[in-house]
Amino acid sequence: MRLILLGPPGAGKGTQAQRLVEKHGIPQLSTGDMLRAAVKAGTEVGKRAKAIMDAGGLVSDEIVNQIVSDRVGEPDAARGFILDGFPRTVPQAEALTRILAGKGQELDAVIELKVDENALLKRMEKRVADTKAAGGQVRADDNPESFKKRLDEYREKTAPLSKYYAGTGQLKTVDGMADMDTVTAEIEKLVAAAVNA
Numbered sequence: 001m002r003l004i005l006l007g008p009p010g011a012g013k014g015t016q017a018q019r020l021v022e023k024h025g026i027p028q029l030s031t032g033d034m035l036r037a038a039v040k041a042g043t044e045v046g047k048r049a050k051a052i053m054d055a056g057g058l059v060s061d062e063i064v065n066q067i068v069s070d071r072v073g074e075p076d077a078a079r080g081f082i083l084d085g086f087p088r089t090v091p092q093a094e095a096l097t098r099i100l101a102g103k104g105q106e107l108d109a110v111i112e113l114k115v116d117e118n119a120l121l122k123r124m125e126k127r128v129a130d131t132k133a134a135g136g137q138v139r140a141d142d143n144p145e146s147f148k149k150r151l152d153e154y155r156e157k158t159a160p161l162s163k164y165y166a167g168t169g170q171l172k173t174v175d176g177m178a179d180m181d182t183v184t185a186e187i188e189k190l191v192a193a194a195v196n197a
């Protein structure tokens with residue numbers, strides 16, 4: 001099963017992706033996590049990406065397309081994967097189609113979590129508070145200024161993907177304002193329908 005989770009920062013993609021991983025035994029491919037790992041490891045990609053990420057901007061399509069192309073070719077992704085945070089632009093979506101076509105694969109579904117924008121800043125602040133309370137490391141881009149930039153980038157470059165995937169007939173939407181378990185149940189219904197289609 002090959003799935004994309006779409007939605008603004010704070011929509012709950014990471015949480016839902018984790019639940020799908022547990023239930024279906026396929027990996028979550030989060031470009032945000034992969035880029036943060038590259039920053040931490042101090043690789044060339046990490047060095048190029050760090051300042052952009054900290055400010056809430058988007059890393060170049062060229063870099064993320066390459067990362068995803070490499071990652072979907074790894075053995076654990078052969079049976080499927082959940083993409084979280086990719087694609088984030090229409091050119092990335094087009095690149096993904098090419099990458100998968102090169103392997104004779106295609107997507108099963110694109111699931112968009114619809115969330116009221118006013119809730120997103122509060123969710124980010126809660127994530128920061130929870131992380132601090134647990135003694136964890138707060139993300140450099142989880143501050144109001146970078147978060148605002150992330151939302152702006154989302155509106156301008158990522159939101160058009162809904163139309164793109166509506167056009168391919170792959171888009172499904174879920175109410176991301178519902179409680180987490182309800183969202184999970186709704187996603188499972190859509191996944192079951194897509195896989196049996």
Ligand SMILES: Nc1ncnc2c1ncn2[C@@H]1O[C@H](COP(=O)(O)OP(=O)(O)O)[C@@H](O)[C@H]1O
Nearest residue numbers: 009031032052053056057058059064085086088
């Ligand atoms: N597909 C992508 N294209 C460009 N930049 C990306 C992509 N995925 C992640 N990034 C970079 O990593 C940052 C964090 O990504 P992610 O963890 O997915 O954030 P969020 O929690 O805001 O959804 C983004 O703000 C961006 O700088």
